[in-house]
Amino acid sequence: MIDVKDIIKPENLVFKKSKVLTDTPMHYCPGCSHGVVHNLIAEVIEEMEIQETTIGVAPVGCSVFAYNYIDIDWHEAAHGRAPAVATGIKRLMPDKFVFTYQGDGDLAAIGTAETIHACNRGENITIVFINNGIYGMTGGQMAPTTLEGMVASTCPSGRDHARDGYPIKMSDLVAQLPGTCYVTRQAVHTAGAVRKAKKAIRKAFENQKRKKGVSLVEVVSTCNSGWKMSPVDANNWMAENMFPFYPLGDLKDE
């Protein structure tokens, strides 16, 4: 059997771990998008040399411990309140880079008001929005973003709009608001997608210097545990079902 130690050799290393990532092992399920997006944020912070001037706001959701992985100062917000917390930080320290990192339950259900109004005020912050169509942390319940017909533990026979309402496209909603300057929908299921998502996150952080309002990067994501699929199946399922409803690309870039 091959020992991992035999594989991890300098000559085999293609990627370096970002210096802005801590050494704490991530608690995410294998195949989860959260870890990939954390890595991209860390790389952007490192490349922009803003580790000392960036403040993150973590959500309640699977990424509640984001602060254990990205080596910057953080606030851990109550469920859904991250955009209000970020508003307080940014208004009082306008020269810092401030971002929220939120799941779909956090951003599009319990925190809808905070999200819409932070966007509408044009706060100069970045919002990273992990849309996995489900409540991952609490064990796979229906989210506001759950697709019609999609199974979750609180809609075991599939989401039925007559009972459960329709999946909500938050990025489309906030793109309508003059307070947002950049709204884009990305994914991290392939190497190409990861590169594009990183570019988008970089732009969303750079935009804070221009003081033109909210930049929101939605990442259509997998939750293989919540979806009860293998990581590979989850990626395929996402491409087949999520992307048609949540098409990738820029919704707004001003």
Next chain:
Amino acid sequence: MKGNEAIAEAAIRYGVDGYFGYPITPQSEVMETLMAMRPWETTGMVVLQAESEVASINMLYGGAGSGKRVMTSSSSPGISLMQEGISYIAGAELPCVIVNVVRGGPGLGTIQPSQSDYFQAVKGGGHGDYKLIVLAPSSVQEMADFVGLAFDLAFKYRNPAMILSDGVIGQMMEKVELDEYRPRWTDEEIIEKNPWAATGKKPVRGQNIMTSLHIQAVDQENVNRRLQAKYKEMQEKEVRYETFMCDDAEYLIVAFGSAARISKKSVELAREKGIKVGLLRPITLFPFPYKEIGSYADQIKGILVPEMNAGQMIEDVKLAVNGKVDVEHYGRMGGMIFSPDEVENALEELIIGG
């Protein structure tokens, strides 16, 4: 000036960095005064109208975690909405000031003054074992003075502080002496005074993380122990109260805020009749002057607790005297205010006659 205006004036002069609020009667003048004074052009203070009290308290959380002096004001229904955020702020051990200009409830209730949020203010309010520092002003002067005091205590203990006022004091006009303008803390001062704040991670230190999350039970219990130790220290060091004609008193009135103000007149009325009564006014409702009230237990024959509620602080007064003295409540509710005569009559009927 009005009590609510005094809060706004005092906040600017004290060097407050940010006010976040949402309009609600009877305290909207606080934000209106701030917006009219445009402190962002003078001291650099930020004033922002949020979309809700849920948002404003979370803006406070962000500001407090940045090491800044931040405050909000609201009235009962709005304060109820803030309880989630207050609990998180207390859990994360961050300093801030919350003003509650109380109106009668429950529910939407009335816009008239009340003291019916005493329990909510002093017993925690939100979820989890925590306490606020609670100051109860009984004059417009104290509305102004307690802004600075509340911030000093909040930063000393890294704990949210509440000014528990009511519509009487918020709307009342009195002469006020205001402090001189003080400059806001500079960024360097904030890093020096509040090394715990999330001001951007520097190579000289580890991450500063503002959080109330401690997933392991042992860790959470350790945090709870630290919080309790802090509250105990406040109880030992920070009790504030005022006495009026208590030295030779045979009876005591214990009242806070506007009820204390009215009761002072009642004491004078009773004294004219030869009744030896004194007034003890708790200024800090948490920490509560248990010992100080208890020390009168052997000297007096009875205590009247007039409150504009159904009887809330009376529970703490009873704890203070631990059954040694008869304690009775006299209350009006729903925004009704008692007169000095009413309280004096209650003293004669419930305590002296009873």
